[in-house]
Amino acid sequence: MLDREVEKNLLEKAKEDKDAFGIIFEEYFSLILNYIFGRIGLKEEAKDLTEEVFTKALLSIDSYKDRGIPYSNYLIKIATNLVNNFIKKNSKFILKDDIEIEYKEDLLDIEEKKFFYIQKALLKLPLNYQNILTLKIFEKKKIKEIGEILNLNENTVKTILKRGTEKLKKELEKDETFLKDFSL
Amino acid sequence: MMEKFDEFLEDIKKPEIEDEEFKKELKDKLFVLYEKRKALKKRKVLLRNLSYSFVFLLIIIPTLLFILNKTSIKSPSDGNGYLVRNIQGQYEEKILKILENDMLLEEKLENDRLIKIYKSSVKVYEKDGNFEKIISGEQNLEEHNIDSKDLVDLIKKENTKSLTLNSNNIDKVLEIFKNDKRFDFVNKDTIKNLINIDESLILVSVSENNNYWIFLIDSETNKIIYFEYPL
Numbered sequence: 001m002l003d004r005e006v007e008k009n010l011l012e013k014a015k016e017d018k019d020a021f022g023i024i025f026e027e028y029f030s031l032i033l034n035y036i037f038g039r040i041g042l043k044e045e046a047k048d049l050t051e052e053v054f055t056k057a058l059l060s061i062d063s064y065k066d067r068g069i070p071y072s073n074y075l076i077k078i079a080t081n082l083v084n085n086f087i088k089k090n091s092k093f094i095l096k097d098d099i100e101i102e103y104k105e106d107l108l109d110i111e112e113k114k115f116f117y118i119q120k121a122l123l124k125l126p127l128n129y130q131n132i133l134t135l136k137i138f139e140k141k142k143i144k145e146i147g148e149i150l151n152l153n154e155n156t157v158k159t160i161l162k163r164g165t166e167k168l169k170k171e172l173e174k175d176e177t178f179l180k181d182f183s184l
Numbered sequence: 185m186m187e188k189f190d191e192f193l194e195d196i197k198k199p200e201i202e203d204e205e206f207k208k209e210l211k212d213k214l215f216v217l218y219e220k221r222k223a224l225k226k227r228k229v230l231l232r233n234l235s236y237s238f239v240f241l242l243i244i245i246p247t248l249l250f251i252l253n254k255t256s257i258k259s260p261s262d263g264n265g266y267l268v269r270n271i272q273g274q275y276e277e278k279i280l281k282i283l284e285n286d287m288l289l290e291e292k293l294e295n296d297r298l299i300k301i302y303k304s305s306v307k308v309y310e311k312d313g314n315f316e317k318i319i320s321g322e323q324n325l326e327e328h329n330i331d332s333k334d335l336v337d338l339i340k341k342e343n344t345k346s347l348t349l350n351s352n353n354i355d356k357v358l359e360i361f362k363n364d365k366r367f368d369f370v371n372k373d374t375i376k377n378l379i380n381i382d383e384s385l386i387l388v389s390v391s392e393n394n395n396y397w398i399f400l401i402d403s404e405t406n407k408i409i410y411f412e413y414p415l
Binding site for chain 1: 186189190192193195196197198199200201202203206207210211213214215217218219221222225
């Protein structure tokens with residue numbers, strides 16, 4: 001992650017200098033690609049959405065104003081909106097266990113398996129739970145940061161997080177293969 | 185139970201994917217887009233500047249020209265310039281009213297130049313920025329032993345705006361011109377209109393060989409002011 005001051009200067013410079021924008025891209029490309037991949041589990045689609053995120057970021061660079069949140073969170077915010085739209089349009093397709101294609105079952109270690117089950121279960125929850133739980137569980141974001149990204153106050157984030165965790169647990173408990181591998 | 189589940193979630197490590205080829209491709213694409221955006225921005229700035237210039241040309245310059253024009257006409261340049269100013273000051277409004285209602289003049293509106301004359305009182309007597317071909321002036325009728333009050337009194341009796349041309353009033357009008365050789369074309373046939381503008385001012389319009397003259401007889405000052413339209 002870039003230092004906040006360095007990031008601010010780079011963003012200002014990026015309005016007129018493509019190389020400055022290039023540095024920002026290099027810095028956050030992986031973060032955004034993996035955030036999206038963590039949300040939908042489809043590599044090619046994750047790449048398409050990543051392209052959309054950076055295109056939007058580039059086109060809005062002139063009007064971007066630092067409102068005290070790191071640029072990475074601003075990009076995650078754009079990504080979240082795009083991912084939500086994608087899930088709304090493709091929910092049936094995503095939930096067909098296609099995500100398993102992205103992993104080679106025999107190569108999955110225990111940690112990866114865990115992730116895979118959680119991801120699958122998350123996709124069955126309403127979007128507002130998905131948004132918060134993904135940021136908390138996969139991205140390890142703090143409550144305050146989640147609030148900033150999703151424009152929610154901290155109490156709302158906490159409430160949704162609590163309810164969402166319960167729903168996620170129930171969803172996992174429905175999955176017999178998960179219960180075989182893990183005990184809750 | 186939930187605490188155990190929370191711990192379970194905390195331990196989760198997200199597998200990372202990498203795609204250097206895609207990263208490079210996307211970066212190149214974004215750079216192309218960046219250049220396009222820059223060019224578009226430049227074009228927008230150029231367009232904005234052009235529209236400002238357009239507004240400047242359309243509003244500010246004509247306004248400045250108008251002001252300059254007004255100023256230049258107000259400053260005395262030569263005898264005719266003085267006359268124009270003089271006529272404008274004293275009779276401008278009245279003359280304009282006459283022009284608006286004068287059928288003879290309206291017939292000649294087809295001439296572009298004349299349209300200018302009508303629409304802009306300021307330039308009525310101006311032709312290509314000079315007065316060379318426009319004969320205009322003023323003379324004191326006393327010098328010719330003429331008292332225009334007689335004429336005004338006579339014409340007032342008719343009590344109408346556009347006066348009937350009859351031998352009485354025509355003769356009176358002709359008296360004014362008879363001693364001045366410059367106006368030997370003013371006769372019974374060439375006088376087209378006598379208009380009683382107000383109690384002391386009479387307009388005589390004269391048309392001869394496609395030339396159109398206006399004489400304003402002011403009984404208060406006993407002066408005649410005249411000018412020819414450049415038709």
